Amino acid sequence: MNSGKLSTDQLCHLLQHPETGRQFSGAQWESAVHILREARLLATLAVMAEACGALATYPSYARRHLASARNYAARQAVQARFECDALQRVLDGAGVQPVFLKGAAYTLTGAAQGRGRIYSDIDLLVARDELSAAERACRAHGWYPQPLEAYDDRYYREWAHEVPPMWHRIRGTCIDVHHNIIPPVSGRAPAAERLLACAHALPDGKRVLRPHAAILHSVVHLLLNDDVNYALRDLVDLWQMFAALEDEAWATLVRLAEDCGFSLEVWYALLLVKRRFPTCPAPLEVMHALRPCHAVTLRRAFCDQVLAPALQPRHPELRSLQSRMAAGLVFLRGHWVKMPLSVLARHLGYKAFRAARDALFGPYQFEPERGAGRR
Amino acid sequence: MRWIDTGPYRFRLDCAPRPVLAAVDVLYGGAASSTEPSEPADFRVTLAQSALLRRLMRPQVVFRASGAEPFKPVPKSQAYPFLEWGMNWCISAHDFQRLLIHAAVLVRAGQALIFPASPGSGKSTLAAYLALNGWSLFSDEMALIDLQTLRVAPMYRPICLKNASIPLVRQWAPEALMTKPTPSTAKGEVSHLMPQPFACFRKLQPATVVGVVFPRFDAAAELEALEPAPMDTFRALAGHAFNYQVIGEPAFHALGRLVDATQHLQLRYRDVAAVESLLREVFAL
Numbered sequence: 241m242n243s244g245k246l247s248t249d250q251l252c253h254l255l256q257h258p259e260t261g262r263q264f265s266g267a268q269w270e271s272a273v274h275i276l277r278e279a280r281l282l283a284t285l286a287v288m289a290e291a292c293g294a295l296a297t298y299p300s301y302a303r304r305h306l307a308s309a310r311n312y313a314a315r316q317a318v319q320a321r322f323e324c325d326a327l328q329r330v331l332d333g334a335g336v337q338p339v340f341l342k343g344a345a346y347t348l349t350g351a352a353q354g355r356g357r358i359y360s361d362i363d364l365l366v367a368r369d370e371l372s373a374a375e376r377a378c379r380a381h382g383w384y385p386q387p388l389e390a391y392d393d394r395y396y397r398e399w400a401h402e403v404p405p406m407w408h409r410i411r412g413t414c415i416d417v418h419h420n421i422i423p424p425v426s427g428r429a430p431a432a433e434r435l436l437a438c439a440h441a442l443p444d445g446k447r448v449l450r451p452h453a454a455i456l457h458s459v460v461h462l463l464l465n466d467d468v469n470y471a472l473r474d475l476v477d478l479w480q481m482f483a484a485l486e487d488e489a490w491a492t493l494v495r496l497a498e499d500c501g502f503s504l505e506v507w508y509a510l511l512l513v514k515r516r517f518p519t520c521p522a523p524l525e526v527m528h529a530l531r532p533c534h535a536v537t538l539r540r541a542f543c544d545q546v547l548a549p550a551l552q553p554r555h556p557e558l559r560s561l562q563s564r565m566a567a568g569l570v571f572l573r574g575h576w577v578k579m580p581l582s583v584l585a586r587h588l589g590y591k592a593f594r595a596a597r598d599a600l601f602g603p604y605q606f607e608p609e610r611g612a613g614r615r
Numbered sequence: 616m617r618w619i620d621t622g623p624y625r626f627r628l629d630c631a632p633r634p635v636l637a638a639v640d641v642l643y644g645g646a647a648s649s650t651e652p653s654e655p656a657d658f659r660v661t662l663a664q665s666a667l668l669r670r671l672m673r674p675q676v677v678f679r680a681s682g683a684e685p686f687k688p689v690p691k692s693q694a695y696p697f698l699e700w701g702m703n704w705c706i707s708a709h710d711f712q713r714l715l716i717h718a719a720v721l722v723r724a725g726q727a728l729i730f731p732a733s734p735g736s737g738k739s740t741l742a743a744y745l746a747l748n749g750w751s752l753f754s755d756e757m758a759l760i761d762l763q764t765l766r767v768a769p770m771y772r773p774i775c776l777k778n779a780s781i782p783l784v785r786q787w788a789p790e791a792l793m794t795k796p797t798p799s800t801a802k803g804e805v806s807h808l809m810p811q812p813f814a815c816f817r818k819l820q821p822a823t824v825v826g827v828v829f830p831r832f833d834a835a836a837e838l839e840a841l842e843p844a845p846m847d848t849f850r851a852l853a854g855h856a857f858n859y860q861v862i863g864e865p866a867f868h869a870l871g872r873l874v875d876a877t878q879h880l881q882l883r884y885r886d887v888a889a890v891e892s893l894l895r896e897v898f899a900l
């Protein structure tokens with residue numbers, strides 16, 4: 241069989257035009273299934289291919305895997321709604337008004353990017369002064385943090401924009417309670433009130449961010465994060481959200497980005513999404529309003545040469561020297577923008593010590609907990 | 616690199632210690648190949664050596680599939696059974712199209728019996744005895760049940776024998792294809808037995824399930840057979856299913872139809888030969 245190697249662009253093309261999968265060879269399908277499974281996009285493709293009638297034309301190998309992934313995602317959506325109901329009740333009882341974020345919010349609103357989306361935790365945003373009440377209420381109803389190394393616990397408490405993740409002790413579901421969308425220690429955290437003000441209530445009373453604010457959050461997650469494992473999934477989310485954004489909401493997005501100081505990031509995100517998904521809308525006046533005043537060429541080059549290759553699925557088949565170096569740079573930048581230099585130096589020093597230790601002895605020697613379920 | 620064709624699932628083994636590859640070749644025979652087959656692989660798996668110093672002192676292996684590391688590493692000496700368990704994980708963590716029940720499946724005269732059981736019930740020993748005495752082994756580990764037709768599909772995988780059953784099976788069939796026993800795994804000493812050649816397996820077709828049998832080995836018991844209430848059978852099957860919770864409603868209905876369409880037995884036994892004749896009599900096989 242001839243080589244089935246696919247590029248990120250070919251995969252994105254498949255997501256935009258599922259009917260082209262009909263021409264894929266067996267080897268190409270094998271590649272697509274494995275890369276998309278790891279990138280958590282297999283069920284997304286299943287939903288898209290089903291919607292346009294392409295799924296039925298795929299070879300049985302692809303149909304089988306896509307149908308399984310879709311069944312899994314459907315079950316997860318049911319579970320997520322159940323967990324959100326439970327959280328809403330628990331937090332309501334504590335006088336906390338949570339805003340559901342990301343995956344959970346997409347599922348609750350029935351948005352396109354929520355269909356077939358696989359996510360591992362439920363993200364919530366609460367006002368800073370409600371944080372401890374929220375944490376206490378969750379603990380009182382079965383959600384507990386896992387024991388953390390003292391360093392990691394301090395990392396969360398002092399520097400992060402969230403409290404340590406909590407797991408439900410019977411159902412095993414994980415929640416992340418945030419008080420901002422980026423660590424305040426970065427100096428870039430927007431006023432949380434500005435974000436909370438962008439929330440609105442769904443008919444059943446649960447609150448989620450309005451589409452433009454959900455986009456901003458997704459952009460921040462994509463570009464100001466050291467974890468780029470699921471970057472392509474984030475790009476797909478953004479593509480779907482940009483595509484569904486109403487005409488008047490573009491101006492609201494630009495204003496929010498300006499107020500929060502993320503105009504450059506939203507501009508990068510639009511360039512990146514447009515590059516991978518050419519059908520995505522990017523109104524000229526919006527691009528113009530977001531465009532940085534200085535070093536536009538340099539920044540475009542950074543976007544093309546560093547961000548784009550770094551934000552690919554981390555599958556060995558898609559890796560090149562450039563993508564690895566770019567991913568390294570983006571990892572550093574993700575930390576750089578999140579922490580002041582003194583904190584960053586300490587943090588990377590500690591992480592380097594841990595990495596060196598793990599390379600010698602294996603990650604399980606010192607922290608047996610880290611073994612099971614690592615993804 | 617090896618490709619393993621188990622029938623419903625194809626595995627690509629990207630890397631593994633040499634003794635593991637040798638065991639794969641011997642045990643799977645015609646189902647294993649070192650050249651790429653024309654059909655795509657469902658799962659790509661790796662048994663990698665762990666960290667640097669670990670390679671020198673008490674070397675370990677890590678199982679990876681689809682970017683996931685579902686288990687803690689084990690000593691390199693346990694690599695082969697670890698691969699088999701990893702392959703089971705791949706199936707149960709990714710197939711949500713068929714109902715997967717933790718059970719042995721044996722077929723005679725085109726009629727399938729499934730044996731759901733907890734560890735220590737003697738399920739694998741019984742499966743080995745039946746497979747070595749004219750029954751076709753469809754699986755020792757999981758029943759793959761089609762949600763519509765309710766037929767169970769054959770899968771070419773070995774039986775995992777534990778502890779005392781290893782010498783017992785050796786005694787029954789000195790010539791049988793078995794791996795060298797691996798001591799002190801999570802399940803004790805284990806050895807994998809492939810009771811039928813690939814050529815015979817390839818002739819097998821999905822079969823209708825006629826019975827659900829819950830075996831329980833008890834060295835002190837006379838052969839005893841009870842008919843459990845259908846509700847109890849349903850509950851036990853759902854409890855033994857890997858993906859019942861994920862599939863949800865379609866699994867509930869399929870299981871309900873399966874329970875209605877089959878006969879159920881709860882067995883307490885010490886002599887597998889007596890079980891064999893009882894099963895043939897009860898199910899007219």
